[in-house]
Amino acid sequence: MARKRITPGKIRLAEVAKLAGVSPITASRFFRNPDALSTGKRARVESAAKELGYVPNLAARALASQRTEVIGVLIPSLTNNVFADVLRGIYDALDVSRYSIQLANTRYSILQEERLLRLFLAQKPAGLIITGINQTADSRRVMEAVDCPIVQIMEVGPSPIDMMIGFSHFDAAKAAIAHLLAQGYRRIGFLGARMDPRVQRRLDGYRAAMTEAALFDPQLIVTTAIPTSVTLGGTLFADLLAKAPDIDAVFCVNDDLALGALFECKRRHMAVPEQVAIVGFNDLEFMASSEPTLSSVRTNRYEMGRNAAMMVIETLEGRRPAKPVVDLGFSVMERQSSARRS
Amino acid sequence: MARKRITPGKIRLAEVAKLAGVSPITASRFFRNPDALSTGKRARVESAAKELGYVPNLAARALASQRTEVIGVLIPSLTNNVFADVLRGIYDALDVSRYSIQLANTRYSILQEERLLRLFLAQKPAGLIITGINQTADSRRVMEAVDCPIVQIMEVGPSPIDMMIGFSHFDAAKAAIAHLLAQGYRRIGFLGARMDPRVQRRLDGYRAAMTEAALFDPQLIVTTAIPTSVTLGGTLFADLLAKAPDIDAVFCVNDDLALGALFECKRRHMAVPEQVAIVGFNDLEFMASSEPTLSSVRTNRYEMGRNAAMMVIETLEGRRPAKPVVDLGFSVMERQSSARRS
DNA sequence: CAATCGCTTGGTAGCGCTGTCAATATCGGT
DNA sequence: ACCGATATTGACAGCGCTACCAAGCGATTG
Numbered sequence: 001m002a003r004k005r006i007t008p009g010k011i012r013l014a015e016v017a018k019l020a021g022v023s024p025i026t027a028s029r030f031f032r033n034p035d036a037l038s039t040g041k042r043a044r045v046e047s048a049a050k051e052l053g054y055v056p057n058l059a060a061r062a063l064a065s066q067r068t069e070v071i072g073v074l075i076p077s078l079t080n081n082v083f084a085d086v087l088r089g090i091y092d093a094l095d096v097s098r099y100s101i102q103l104a105n106t107r108y109s110i111l112q113e114e115r116l117l118r119l120f121l122a123q124k125p126a127g128l129i130i131t132g133i134n135q136t137a138d139s140r141r142v143m144e145a146v147d148c149p150i151v152q153i154m155e156v157g158p159s160p161i162d163m164m165i166g167f168s169h170f171d172a173a174k175a176a177i178a179h180l181l182a183q184g185y186r187r188i189g190f191l192g193a194r195m196d197p198r199v200q201r202r203l204d205g206y207r208a209a210m211t212e213a214a215l216f217d218p219q220l221i222v223t224t225a226i227p228t229s230v231t232l233g234g235t236l237f238a239d240l241l242a243k244a245p246d247i248d249a250v251f252c253v254n255d256d257l258a259l260g261a262l263f264e265c266k267r268r269h270m271a272v273p274e275q276v277a278i279v280g281f282n283d284l285e286f287m288a289s290s291e292p293t294l295s296s297v298r299t300n301r302y303e304m305g306r307n308a309a310m311m312v313i314e315t316l317e318g319r320r321p322a323k324p325v326v327d328l329g330f331s332v333m334e335r336q337s338s339a340r341r342s
Numbered sequence: 343m344a345r346k347r348i349t350p351g352k353i354r355l356a357e358v359a360k361l362a363g364v365s366p367i368t369a370s371r372f373f374r375n376p377d378a379l380s381t382g383k384r385a386r387v388e389s390a391a392k393e394l395g396y397v398p399n400l401a402a403r404a405l406a407s408q409r410t411e412v413i414g415v416l417i418p419s420l421t422n423n424v425f426a427d428v429l430r431g432i433y434d435a436l437d438v439s440r441y442s443i444q445l446a447n448t449r450y451s452i453l454q455e456e457r458l459l460r461l462f463l464a465q466k467p468a469g470l471i472i473t474g475i476n477q478t479a480d481s482r483r484v485m486e487a488v489d490c491p492i493v494q495i496m497e498v499g500p501s502p503i504d505m506m507i508g509f510s511h512f513d514a515a516k517a518a519i520a521h522l523l524a525q526g527y528r529r530i531g532f533l534g535a536r537m538d539p540r541v542q543r544r545l546d547g548y549r550a551a552m553t554e555a556a557l558f559d560p561q562l563i564v565t566t567a568i569p570t571s572v573t574l575g576g577t578l579f580a581d582l583l584a585k586a587p588d589i590d591a592v593f594c595v596n597d598d599l600a601l602g603a604l605f606e607c608k609r610r611h612m613a614v615p616e617q618v619a620i621v622g623f624n625d626l627e628f629m630a631s632s633e634p635t636l637s638s639v640r641t642n643r644y645e646m647g648r649n650a651a652m653m654v655i656e657t658l659e660g661r662r663p664a665k666p667v668v669d670l671g672f673s674v675m676e677r678q679s680s681a682r683r684s
Numbered sequence: 685c686a687a688t689c690g691c692t693t694g695g696t697a698g699c700g701c702t703g704t705c706a707a708t709a710t711c712g713g714t
Numbered sequence: 715a716c717c718g719a720t721a722t723t724g725a726c727a728g729c730g731c732t733a734c735c736a737a738g739c740g741a742t743t744g
Binding site: 022023024025026029036037038041060062063064065066 | 692694695699700
C-alpha cells in the first residue's frame with residue numbers, strides 16, 4: 001500500500017494552529033479574513049505564524065478554494081516602451097495587494113491571444129487584463145462566459161466585455177492633425193508601422209481630419225507591417241519624401257518613428273520645423289529633451305495600467321467601480337518641432 | 343457532516359481516463375511522460391483528452407507533486423529597455439516549454455529582492471533567474487539551501503550561486519575607453535546615473551583605463567543616484583562641461599544618457615565628434631540611426647535571457663550545461679560619434 | 685426566564701492530481 | 715518451452731488547505 005509522505009520539518013497550517021491553540025480552520029481564517037476572529041485568537045495565531053515562519057501553500061489553497069489570486073495580463077509586446085509603462089502601473093497597483101500577476105505576450109496575434117486566454121482561464125484567474133478591443137469572436141465568447149472581472153485596456157470603444165480603460169486613438173490622432181493645421185501646415189504626411197488595430201484607428205483619425213480640411217491625399221500616407229523602430233522612422237520618412245516631396249509636416253504613429261524622422265531630416269539638412277514639422281505619438285520621455293524638442297500626443301499609460309489593476313481589485317472586493325468604461329483622454333504636447341509656420 | 347462538493351460538468355483526469363478506458367494514473371502519465379505509455383493507450387488517452395477538452399488543474403498537480411512548473415524571474419526594473427530585451431529572450435525560450443514565468447520587480451533594492459526571493463522560494467519554483475551578483479548574505483544563504491536551478495544574469499563574477507550568464511561590465515567599459523583613447527581622445531568624461539552595482543563596475547573600468555593611460559582626473563566624473571533618462575543625459579553633460587570645459591569625449595553608462603548628451607551638444611552647437619566624441623552603452627536600436635550615429639558597447643541581452651532560461655530547462659531535464667558560467671562578451675560598435683581625431 | 689440572535693469556533697470531507705510500490709504483460713535468449 | 719529482465723499498468727493514500735454546516739456562547743428581548 002502507499003506509504004505516508006509526511007515531510008517532517010515543514011510548517012503547515014496545522015502546526016501554526018497547534019502552537020496557537022486553535023483549530024486549523026480558525027488559523028486558516030486568520031489569513032483570509034482576520035476580522036472574523038476574536039482579538040485574542042487573532043494575536044495568538046499571528047504570533048504563532050511569525051514564530052514558525054509560516055508561509056501558506058498557494059497550491060493547496062487554490063485547489064481547496066477553487067480559485068487563485070492571480071490576475072492574468074495579456075499584452076502584445078514586451079519590448080514596446082508603451083507597454084512597459086502600462087505594466088509598471090499594473091505591478092505597482094498589485095504590489096500592495098494579495099494578488100499576483102501572470103503575464104503573457106500575444107505578439108500582436110489575436111489567435112495567439114485566444115490560445116493564451118484559454119490557457120489562463122482554465123486556471124481560474126481572479127481577474128484578467130487584456131489589451132485592446134479586437135478579440136476573436138471565440139475569445140469574446142469565452143470571456144463573457146467566465147465569471148471574473150475583465151478589463152480591456154489601451155483604448156475605449158463600444159460594447160465592453162466587462163470593464164474598459166483607455167482613450168480614443170481616433171480622436172487623439174485627429175487632435176494631433178488639428179494642431180498641425182492650426183499651426184499653418186497643409187501637406188501633412190502620415191507614417192505608420194506595425195499597423196495594429198490601434199494604429200489603424202490613428203490612421204482613420206488622420207484621414208478624417210485631413211478630409212474635413214479638404215487636404216486629404218493618399219500620396220501622403222506611408223505605412224508598413226514591419227514592427228516599429230527608430231531606424232524604420234528614417235526609412236519611412238525617406239519613402240514619404242520620395243512620394244510627396246512637397247510635404248510640410250509629418251505625423252508619426254509613435255515616437256520612435258518621429259525620432260527616426262528627425263534624424264533623417266538632420267541627415268538631409270532639412271530644418272525642423274522650418275521645412276518639415278514633426279509630431280509623434282505617446283510622448284515618451286525623450287520627446288521633451290530632443291533638439292529640437294518634439295511634439296507628441298501624451299497618453300496616460302502608467303495610470304491606465306494602475307487603474308485597470310485597481311478596477312479588478314475593487315470588483316473582487318465587491319466595490320465595483322461606478323464607471324465600467326473609463327476614458328483617460330490624451331493631450332497634445334506642442335513643442336518646437338511643430339512651431340507655428342511663419 | 344461535510345457534503346460532497348463535486349462539480350458536475352467539470353472535466354477531470356478521471357473522466358479522460360474513463361473515456362480512454364485506462365486508469366487515472368495512466369492518463370496522468372500521458373501528460374507528464376507520454377513515452378512511458380504503450381502506443382495504443384497513448385493514442386486513446388490523447389484523443390479522449392482532446393474530445394473532452396481536458397485541461398490539467400495546475401494547482402492539484404502542484405499540490406500532489408510538491409513542485410511547480412514556474413520559473414521565477416527577478417529583475418530590477420520593468421521600464422529599462424535593457425531588461426525588456428532580456429525578458430523577451432526568457433519568454434521566447436520558455437514559450438515552447440511546459441514552464442511558465444513568475445516575474446517580480448526588485449526596483450534595484452536588494453532588500454526588496456530578498457523579500458521577493460523568500461516569497462518565490464516558498465512556492466517551490468522549478469527554477470530561478472535573478473539579476474546580478476550582489477545579493478544580500480541572507481538571500482545567498484536561502485538560495486544555496488534550495489534545490490532548484492538558479493541562474494544569475496547580466497554579469498559574470500566569482501563564486502556563482504549555481505549558474506551564471508553575462509559579461510564583464512568592467513572589461514566592457516574599459517574597452518570603450520580604450521577605443522576612445524585609440525581614436526586620439528584624451529580628456530574623456532564619465533556620465534553615470536542610478537549607479538547600481540553594474541554601473542559602478544563600469545565606472546571602475548573607466549577609472550582603470552584612464553589611470554593606466556595616466557589621464558585619470560576625478561573632475562571628469564559626473565554621477566547621480568537618479569534613475570536614467572534622456573533628459574538626465576543632457577543635464578549631466580551640462581554639469582560635466584561646467585566642471586571640465588576642456589573635455590574632448592564623454593563615455594555614458596547607457597544609451598539614454600548618450601542620446602541626451604548628443605541633444606545637449608546640438609543645443610550648444612558643439613560638433614560631434616569634432617568637438618566632443620560620445621560613446622554609450624548597450625547599443626540600443628536607435629544608436630545606429632541617430633545623426634550622427636552613436637558609438638556604443640553592444641551587449642547580448644536577448645541571448646542572455648534566452649540562454650539563461652535554456653540553462654534552467656536543461657538542468658531540470660537532467661542535461662546540466664557543461665559550463666555553468668557563461669561569458670557572453672560584448673563588442674564596441676565604432677560609429678560616427680567617436681570617429682578618429684583629425 | 686425562556687426564546688432568539690449574532691458572533692466565533694470546530695469537525696469532516698474533499699479539491700484533482702501524483703508518488704510509491706506492486707502486479708502484470710511482454711520479450712529475447714537459450 | 716522456460717527464465718529472468720524490462721516495459722506497462724494499476725491501487726491507494728495523501729499533498730495542505732478550505733467549503734460547508736453545526737454547535738457553543740454570551741447578549742438581547744419581551
